Amino acid sequence: MPSSPAIDRRALVRRHHVEQTTLDPRSPVTVGNGELGFTVDLTGLQSMPGEYPVHRRGHEPDRDVPGTLLGTQSQWAWHSIAGEREYSLEETTRRYEVDGRLVPYVEESPRGTPGYDANRWFRANPHRLDLGRVGFVAVSDDDGDDGDGDSDGGRLAALRPGDLADTRQVLDLWSGTVDSAFSHRGVPVRVLTAVHPTRDRIGVTVASARAAGLAIAVDFPYGSSDWHNAADWDSPGAHTTTVTAAGGGWVVERTLDDSTYRVHVVATGAELEHVAPHRVVLRPTADDVDVVVELTTDGQGDMVALTSRAGHADTATTAGDAREVHRASAAHWQRFWESGAALELAGTDDPRARELERRVVLSQYVTAVNSAGSLPPQETGLVCNSWRGKFHLEMHWWHAAHFPMWGRPELLEPSLGWYRHALPLARDTARAQGYAGARWPKQLGSVLRETPSSIGVHLVWQQPHVVYLSELVHRVTGDDAFLREQAEVVFASAEFMADFAQAGPDGFTLGPPLVPAQESYAGERARLSNPPFELAYWRWALRTANAWRERLGLEPEERWAAVAEGMTAPHVRDGVYTGVDVEPFTIRTDHPSMLGALGIVPDVGLIDADVMRATYLDVLRDWDWSSTWGWDYPMMAMTATRIGEPGWAVDALMDVAGKNVVLPNGHNHQTDSLPLYLPGNGGLLAAVALMARTHLDGGAGFPSGWDVRLEGFPATV
Template identity: 55%
Template structure:
């Protein structure tokens, strides 16, 4: 049972967790996508009511919307008012090796909100930002021209069929039954939309609206500056049955195109950035394909390549697009193959009533991470649904988005974003050299170019540093090959060079920091004094030893300095029999991430960690941690630690703990707050934890599903054992 495939009926497993809705849930729209491009829809199957699905306001800004149209290549920068440079935010911090320059920020963060920053810092934090590529929703033409009112939609019924990746929506509009099918092409940034209704004869059509880019924290669309961008419509020669149009979009140095193809349709401009698609000749079917295409201009250009990693480019230059039904059929062909590949976990035979909910979360998390986190860039924390942190991605979160792909034997979904690190090697090397270190220092909050953002936290974090080593090692464990070792050796070795260089020798051993902000960011204000966080020490040792094993696998001479640092790191601080978060006072603040637990949970056992002390640390966290301040991936952390502590009951309890940040909506998203309405690290973390609990880990108990209670019936196949 540990390794061979069993008789899981994957189609039944997946489809019993289809998302079905009959009323508007403003928190829980559904999305179609392919890892490079996503389109999120309301109950009409399009984006007809964006205000009904709000992303909570951030500061003085109005709400955004969950109904986004986003891609990995769609980025924009507002032209700066001056010569804004990171060098203007550099501050010298004392360190054991002397003053070290760090990109800081004049303002800071208070209760999650940015305080005052200089114009330079504000621009550098907000640019480039991810674009909302356009809004596609139902609208009326003729004498009643304009958007629909949600009160006009009666008897809605919508289903996201996970097995085929398609959304079917039905409702009655002014007495006319309407049926809508929506899908995304698996290998192109293209939507297929099919509408069937007699209402099409009465003026019901599909509107296209295009915004300017937004520097707002939470909103990818700015509708208040129509003069700042252009939208031009050009009809192309048809093929006899279909008409074709190309919409040209230009926003400062960014640009893209939208190709629209359909039979028996007409597309007309109704405003500077608005168009209306309607059925021609009294038809009651509207079948259209909408293909979003990067023109490779300015900030839209991904120097590392924008290919889907699925055999076809996501940013091609051809305006040819298939009719909508063909896109739907491509989706229906692709998704069953996805579900039949890789791992599967079934809990239906378990009597515990929590098993059904956990199985639902597992299945939906696989779908959501596949469409949001499997692209050519590390994803933002809200994926391709809506913006958070202006669409910029956080490299310390990359493990949580992507590690599970290797655990679930879908390594091909992990590799494209891992390759992106190679595109910023030079920039990351410059950062390391400017601070007097060897190798490469990976940034934290970035866009496609890898340029750091001014921050009182991000530039001081180090726990993202070992992630590329960890992810590459997981990929190798899942699919070992010399080709993979050779491809990622440069990233692994340069990462390790910085780690060894960053560790400084003392009479006690090699130490980390100051300055430093640990994974538990509660110590931001004392970043100039923080040393030796428990998780980072263990991560440093484990990752340096993994990097050494890569040299051995490739037949290369060992790097003695790596070994010396790994063997000589100081032990983490222990207070009253439990691990402290950091090595200096106040040692542990009981808010935010209980990151000490990662040192034996996310990581396997290392020389630095005592399992019994970690057992007591876990018990202390479960007793009195401030759950309101936690984040969605903290619950999988506790589960992984509990599993490795041979406490499967606590592992399941942690995954399903009743806490606000552990909420999983009907659509499968892990909700955090109104401004952060979904959080994909929670989904990815859950999948990593479940894989460990089911398939086990090196040196773990020799029994089936060792991380689950013995009275649970856990059927699994295709998973990869954790380190």
């Protein structure tokens, strides 16, 4: 295609800065580095957490205590609450007959059954921690109690939205800095907030703090076992907080059962006081205050000791000041935006184009902040907890496949390396079930242990993900060292896949037992088989694993090839692909995942494009869109692109369905209990990358008449 003028990336990014002048309870902004996230309200800190609630899921029997979107979370901070006794996963195990043998699965135990207590404990532990709340408090003019219940000796009081005037906040995407301005007691205040790119260090500068009657409080909670909540503020006796002066600042030692971490505080223009068991306060001694808060761990308990990265060793002091954090952040984010791929749609008349461009830019930011760390990310990233902070491996593709697709493989490689760490668990699971190779779990946290579930343990579509993600990285980097380093994971994954497939009269089959990506069938897991997406994905991954062997000078595995080429054809009924090949064939709720067989997966010769086109139209006809999820729309866009319908792709990405909403802060909102959903953001970027690459290769990647400018998109799968 003819070349076009270079994209002005600075202008592209800056026209999508997030500016807010009023409090939007669904849309706070986050600064972070992939390992640490710090989410702030209109004050630039976490001063009004109750104004940004996360509500409990109705079917989860947890405490009815709202969480908050204003989290301070890291990849390494995890905790378990001691159980009444030692529990065993065997208590939650159910066995299914497969090929004449009994195969164990750690299933969720219903309430009232002998395994219920064990199930509850394993599902709740370990959970991700909120490391502390850093927020402004008002300093009273006198020593009287203001009666609001949030004061310390009547001298400090919580801020309320009505206490602020002239609010304006800008998340500067180009520098990764939040610039917040407001007035308190008639005095203008300005706050600059950022996170260091390579250390878990928060830098904050405050202008006019003392004149405005503001101090900064840091409060520390206990860990919570709630589905949605990372903090328990009602158990002060269950944890300890000690403070010592050190290195020109202060060190706060935190102990929660077996988990420990440190908070290093350095401040200019303020003094620190330990005013309550789990509260420290920085009282301004000048109008201009400079604060650095650094969080570290030595990996005790359920914490993850990530000493390979600067900032994760348990260092003794905090160096630098907030302005150094801001400079480092600005340099990092400028490099980020100037690297990798870029898409500009500003010249397009279609009004959807600017909104799509906004979503693309903001999705790059929120996934870099939340999904580029050393563990696979949880679905709500480092903002707040969902599923108690655990990560889901079937979602890893949706979180992070786009990084290499946009020319940034280095942002996927840390979490992809986790699979090498977890390989023993996956091998043990396969071995216990009588299979070769490695079977990857669905849901877990810092502890290498599967989480009991009636659905998750029967999912198989996460199994090829590590092959796909590894292939993406190698295609972009061409790094033979990575090829050798990751080969064991790829090969062990393929070994299980080849062994899991069962020979039948019409070819190799998948299941039962099995739950497809479309989880609506979970109640019938004992008899389900052959979902189209998984069949095509199996063929693609086994072929790719053998291609890795050939690249390393090894002979292809005959069994892998036989299974790949012998996969049974997906079931067709009334001219369309069905969800499974047994009754009820297709349930029209949840993910229309049969579309992924020629969308997420490229053409592998197993899917008829005309039948897939008919299936796509059948889905559009009467699917229950209220039951879909944020990644369904990008999946549909990928399918539309593969079958040459770019208009359908844009229609899917810009659908107005409830779970395809993208908030002002760039997050994909789902429900009050799932207020952000990073697989939706990552899926959007993966779909657009496929559209861009198709466009660059001379295909129909975008609708006719769109003015599309592209840079830096590498070849993809």
